[in-house]
Amino acid sequence: MSALLEVRGLNVVFSGFHAITDLDFTLQAGELRFLIGPNGAGKTTLIDVITGLTKPASGSVRFAGEDLAGKREYKIVRAGVGRTFQTSVVFDELSVLDNLDLAAGFRRRMTGLLRRRHGISDDVASALDTIGLGDLADRPAGVLSHGQRQWLEIGMLVVQRPRLLLLDEPVAGMSRDERDRTGELMQSVAKDHTVLVVEHDMAFLRRFASTVTVLHEGRLLCEGTVAEVQADPRVQEVYLGRKERV
Amino acid sequence: MLSPFRLDLLGKYLCYAIVAVGISLAWGRGGMLTLGQGVFFGLGGYAMGMHLKLQDGELPDFMSWSGVEELPLLWKPFANPVFALAMVIVLPVLVATLLGLLVFRQRVRGAYFAVLSQALAAAFVILLIGQQGLTGGTNGLTNFQYFFGLDLYEDADRRILYLVTALILGASYLSVRQLVRSRYGQLLVAIRDGEDRVRFLGYDPALVKTVAFAVSAGLAGIAGALFVPLVGLLSPANLGIVASLELLVGVAIGGRYSLAGAVAGALLFNYAKTIFSEQWPDGWLYVQGALFVAVMVWAPRGLAGLSHQFRDALSSRRKVEVQA
Ligand SMILES: Nc1ncnc2c1ncn2[C@@H]1O[C@H](COP(=O)(O)OP(=O)(O)O)[C@@H](O)[C@H]1O
């Protein structure tokens, strides 16, 4: 099996502050991996580096054998890496359907964009179905609840058929029900995608995670199954030191 | 039938309305606060003006006054009508495209972009005034007799010119409306509301914005080119900082999010300007400033958005009542 994502010797420095130090990180094709760690551990920064938003001080990021260094953000997306942000951004003035259509059309050339949307493409219809927002398809995204916005965002990713999905805290601020639905959505997406999820809600983790990577102060702390990671004394120390139960 | 004098003014307003269509696209949809549309208006206008000055085959009048004896190299190709007409669009579109790619790639936006575009208008005026022998300096270009076979001193011919201008306004309106309703139009709004998110959907926002900016520049160029025969004069005062701002104020008043609002705003604003500056020339500048501020503070969606705003106010009041 070959790695889909290979991060080697990564260092990220923000004006003197080392946000990530000597990080090696590998993701195999088809994995559903959870990335956890206390606030400020560097989880978002890692995603920012992979997607081209932040330039590393040193180290390499290879995706499907291709070096991503210096590529512009939209080119990395076109290479097959999709992401969400900690705060969900959907386009309030556009309908749910148009949000999905916009995402689906990212490979269209300028001339193809000049036409109006007629009907619904199969991809968009199936994404709409996956995220369960069919009833709200024609409503502006501005009326959606917090949870629904997150699902729409995930739908906008899925419809682009990326090879790797990076989800940054998709269940933050969600109710219990919404968390469960998001977890199920994630598992169904993971059936035919490689997914990396940043999350530190332990209940959520126990229920939906298999392999977990723990970051702490910009370094890799440990990697393993949920049970292994929970049993690791270093992880307990990191979390207990911050008064969080593992 | 309007008297020739009023008809003259109407022609001028129609030109500003064509510019407004472009501003509504770039600013209303694309969020690019362009305070330098005068530059593109001027580029189109000078391209046309230069051609009209060369129609009688003689050296333009202002050149002999400033001691230029031979037609400058830059002017020569403008004698050709096809070249001049092409330049009316090519020049503004080219400048806007280069500028757009440069600044939008660097993620210059918001107030920074506004100031930059305004600085461009200031620089353009300085350039025009400095090159007296080439451009006619502060006086600009005047005294045009013919426009593609139309005699600009004949009322009947002038009426044809108004008709052409009105038709071009209609065509611009319809094309931009089509653009706004297309997927491209949605993408533009998405970039206005969340540029970074759009980037991570795999689009290049700089390119998308540049297209809208270039279209708005092309429309301003066409408007400038029609302005020249309609008004019979084009000078740096028609395209400097103040003129560029005035192009925008009409759109703000009418409503930048609505194409029809922008057009109506431009017509109304310029009509008001004529009336006011006839009656009270000194006060106009203040009235205009006050209007702009009032609209931006109390009615950011302009006149066209008032009903929208009213609805919002009603529904938020209802919400408060429900909560109480
Ligand atoms: N653009 C930035 N400039 C300076 N410091 C930053 C920047 N982005 C993140 N950091 C810092 O880097 C560290 C890691 O941040 P982040 O990756 O967001 O953590 P998290 O694991 O909570 O997502 C934090 O201490 C944060 O303050």
Ligand SMILES: [Mg+2]
């Ligand atoms: Mg984070």
